[in-house]
């Protein structure tokens with residue numbers, strides 16, 4: 277969703293701002309804009325891509341301090357006026373805002389009564405006028421921002437520049453801001469990706485923080501005016517390259533990064549000798565694990581599907597009741613929270629508002645939540661305080677791929693750890709740990725020999741709809757395949773547990789209907805064969821994802837074998853052809869693979 281980048285220093289701001297905006301494009305947006313200070317403040321905004329903004333800029337936009345924004349519309353349509361930055365009436369203050377101002381309507385009424393004309397339909401614009409009013413009473417910039425935010429309700433990450441002050445004022449509440457530290461220059465951004473090539477030293481603002489960022493220093497303070505010492509952290513040690521390299525799209529790059537991503541997740545966490553796994557960051561002893569009444573996992577979209585796989589692995593290996601919940605539903609159903617149960621918030625970005633809200637609901641009711649998160653230092657990771665990072669490296673394609681595999685891997689590690697603390701034998705543990713250790717190699721083998729994906733694309737790309745089926749641990753994999761194809765190729769897809777197909781979706785089948793079946797060589801395979809036959813009897817074409825050497829291949833119209841592994845770990849292999857089918861179908865249909873319409877990478881609104 278919306279992104280922010282700001283610069284103050286001794287160099288021209290515009291190259292940093294434009295480069296930062298390009299690096300924020302992955303979050304999803306529909307317009308962008310910049311404000312650069314050079315005596316007065318010049319503002320340029322444009323709907324469309326960052327390249328459209330760049331093309332519309334005058335040849336020289338000079339100034340060594342500026343702020344910029346990519347907007348994903350929430351309040352008000354996609355127009356140049358609604359794009360950020362927003363300015364005070366005299367143009368002497370400019371502001372960019374991520375988040376939502378919930379009482380914007382009443383603040384707007386108040387401003388209009390005071391004779392102020394707002395130029396946009398956004399909730400954000402009210403803030404700049406409120407700040408301007410405070411400035412006109414003689415308040416200093418920081419005080420003006422603080423007083424304004426005291427009257428605002430909602431979430432914000434804001435950056436404000438003032439014509440007559442050499443600083444950027446920033447504030448965070450619910451929308452992340454990170455300050456990148458340089459020598460005689462500093463940056464501000466809504467995530468670390470635009471900062472990685474510029475500096476390794478960062479300060480991550482906390483909710484309720486304000487910061488004055490100037491050429492030679494950063495002063496942070498709290499909402500109530502107390503000054504704070506902010507911790508400087510290093511970005512070193514976060515693996516992965518944020519650049520595209522030789523790949524045409526981030527999605528393809530990230531699919532191919534899965535072997536390395538999985539190794540990063542598993543390294544140091546497997547105890548081969550004792551057939552155990554170690555997730556030290558969870559802070560749970562074997563004694564505590566023995567007493568846990570149940571486990572609950574929370575996530576959205578792909579993270580939900582990974583949680584549904586994790587639920588089955590945990591329940592199978594540890595024999596402890598486990599449920600996966602849709603985060604966006606969770607807190608609205610007044611859930612009963614057992615304080616000695618384990619809750620996991622599963623999220624790639626660590627910023628998903630629905631999952632964050634679920635975490636807060638559990639904490640409010642006295643429960644503890646642990647994060648299973650990719651982005652280090654993200655809001656959910658910090659809200660949870662404890663958990664395990666999945667170490668996928670930066671994921672920039674909107675369609676999540678390597679994060680799915682690593683979430684499954686991390687939850688599998690937990691399943692082994694809790695299993696071993698309960699009834700899972702050392703022998704079985706050893707077998708599982710060995711199998712898990714081999715998965716990255718198997719993923720590599722499959723990616724080197726992907727099977728007839730192009731044939732599948734020919735079959736699905738013009739289909740009215742595609743049905744995805746799987747049983748047991750493969751049911752969430754089928755859902756994940758359907759989500760991928762739907763979100764980037766815009767093909768209507770349905771996913772069902774294979775046994776449910778005859779209770780409704782079978783009505784859709786006609787001659788030539790494509791049905792993708794995920795059927796690894798597990799105890800449910802024979803049952804899935806019956807579902808395949810029911811589909812074939814209605815003329816459906818079966819695209820079968822199965823394990824190498826398995827005779828089930830005979831049931832397929834198009835057979836895609838993946839390397840065999842332990843039944844608990846098949847999702848990390850069977851998901852691969854589904855990711856590739858979606859990628860290649862989107863390409864064949866001329867879709868924008870990395871930035872599908874209407875979607876955003878981190879969904880920071882409920």
Ligand code: F6R
Pocket residue numbers: 576577578579580622623624625626627628631674675676677759760763877878879
């Ligand atoms: C699908 C996709 C989304 C996300 C969902 C949760 O490819 O990317 O469905 O999985 O928005 O996002 P995170 O994992 O960041 O909480």
